[in-house]
Amino acid sequence: MDSQTNDPLLETVEGSTTGHGGSVELERVLSDTETPLMRRFTAASIIEVNLLYKLAAPAVMVYLLNIAMSMSTRIFSGQLGNMELAAASLGNQGIQLFAYGLLLGMGSAVETLCGQAFGASKFDMLGVYLQRSAIVLLVTSIPISMIYVFSKPILLLLGQSPSMASDAALFVYGLIPQVFAYAINFPIQKFLQAQSIVAPSAYISVGTLVVHLILSWVTVYKLGLGLLGASLTLSLSWWIIVVGQFVYILRSDRCKETWTGFNTKAFGGLWDFVKLSSGSAVLVLIAGLLENPQLSLDALSVCTSVNALVFMVSVGFNAAASVRVGNELGAGNPKAAAFSVLTVTTVSFLIALVEATIVLSVRDVISYAFTGGETVANAVSDLCPLLAITIVLNGIQPVLSGVAVGCGWQAYVAYVNVGCYYIVGIPLGFLLGFHFNFGVKGIWSGMIGGTGMQTLILLWSTFRTDWNKEVEKTNKRLNKWEANKETLFKE
Known part of the structure; x- marks a missing residue:
């Protein structure tokens, strides 16, 4: 016992599990070849798990709270009637998720660059990257908002009934301000995550959810604003999150070195940022497509709702993975x-x-949390094995995508995702679902096949990586962006 207590390797671990101290100590522990392998592994695991927990736990909470706001809005809309619930769901699933996925994906470019710059102690560049990302996303939000404006004819073109299209369009109109909130929120969120500042966003999200519930009750029921009131409240809630996080950046001592105010340097190198962001956008959009088969069946709706909820845990680890890898490479x-x-x-x-x-242990009763009826319960129970496989794959694939973001591999992973989805997932799903008459189970099995292949390719690519070369690439990338900054400064 005494020898373990006096072990200098384990003694240094306890006080070095945050920030750069943890990163430096982790590298030192792993490089100490004189220490037995198991002791090195134990010490390194303690450091890494502590660093990971402090990032992943608040990130998971943030994403769960954000999805809770959208779910509560649909619940309030549903209390107005079945048509209103369907319209709100159509507006959320059919149009809002497109903007969310596109802008979240583009926002991950700042995650790559901020994470690597923070690891390299080039703190002033984080604020520049934040502003560049916000500019690109705000410009992108303009054509996206046009989709919202013309949502009614788009929905009619897609075969929706006139009454449904009108109600859904009314709901979507109130979400237009939310698009621009996304454009600023995602870069801010990634800017903070790159510095391992995650808890403040969670606290802000908790407070905002409470405010959102109160305001939704007032606007929908007391003021009688209906669907438009519900969606406007959701937009306002997202702007509260944006303002809260930005105020934190301005007032926090932890951001003094990384946020030095607005400047024209943010307009330099925008095209490179657009290219990196575009790769990120495709990555997230295709991942979103793989997770939602878009079939209007009650049983599948229950399963995909459960899947979406637990998927937020994987998204939290996705964020933590990108930050940790980016920091260490930088x-x-x-x-x-x-x-x-x-x-x-x-x-x-x-x-x-x-x-x-x-999920498998409660497969026979899980549907009753959403709707009644033994028929639906049996159908859900029959689909739960596929749901369980999807959950396991989602425990790996999003994390590897986060690693890709931390390394800056968005374009490569986007090609992998597109190939697996269009070349494998969709054809296999159609073949099993329609040719072999397996129906929903066949289509979902095809999606699983595409996701499985995607996961295997990402595993192969990740674990054959030469991390020394990745460090060299990171240095070149950071030097390139640093040169852009200096050129603009001289001008």
Whole structure:
């Protein structure tokens, strides 16, 4: 016992599990070849799990709270009637998720660059990256908002009834301000995550959810504004989150070095930012398509709702993975980057196994949380094995996508995702669903086949990576962006 207590390797671990101290200590522990392998592994695991927990736990909470706002809006709309519930669901699933996925994906470009710059201690560049990302996303929001404006004819073109299209369009009109809130919120969120500042966003989201519920009750029921009131309240709530986070950046001592105010340097290198953002957008959009088969069946709706909820846990680990890998690459720690990948993938996979086990254990009753009827319950129970497989795959694939963001591989992973979805997932789903008459189970099995292939390719690509070369690429990328900054400054 005394020898373990006096072990200098384990003694240093306890005080080095945050910030750059944890990163430096992790690399030192992994490089200490004189220490026995198991002791090194134990010490490194303690450091990495602590770093990961402090990032992933608040991030998971933020994403769950954000989805809770949208779900509560649909609940309030549903209390107005079945038509209103259907319209709100159509507006959310058919149009809002497109904007959310596109802008969230483009926002991950700032996650790559901020994470690597923070690891390299180039703190002033984080604020520049934040502003560049916000500019690109705000410009992108203009054509997206036009889709919202013309949502009624678009929905009619897609075969919706005139009454449904009118109600859904009314709901969507109130979401137009939300698009521009997304454009600012996602870069701010990634800017903070890159510095391991996650808890404040969670606190702000908790407070905003409370305000959102109160305001929704007032606007929908007391003021009688109906669907438009519900969606306008949702837009306002997202702007509250944006303002709250930006006020934190301005007032927090933790952001003094990374936010130095607005400047014209943010307008430099925008085209490179657009290219990196575009790769990110395709990555997230295709991942979103893989997760939602868009079939109007009660049983599938229950399963996809459960899947969407537990998927937020994986999204939290996605954010944590990108931050950890980006920080370590920026700091020039190849061993720590590789160990971070191994740790976050393993932890997320084990959590997914637990989630899948729970789903299978309650497969016969899980539908009653959403709707009644033994027929639906039996159908859901029949689909739950596919749901469990999807949950397990989602415990790996989003994390590897987060690793890709941390490394700046968005374009490559986008090609992988597009190929697996269009070349494997869709054709296999149609073949099983229609040719072999397996119906919903066949289509979902095809999606699983595409996701499975995608996961295997990402695993192969990630674990054959030369992390020393990734450090060199990161240095070149940061030097390039630094040169852009200096050129503009001289001008």
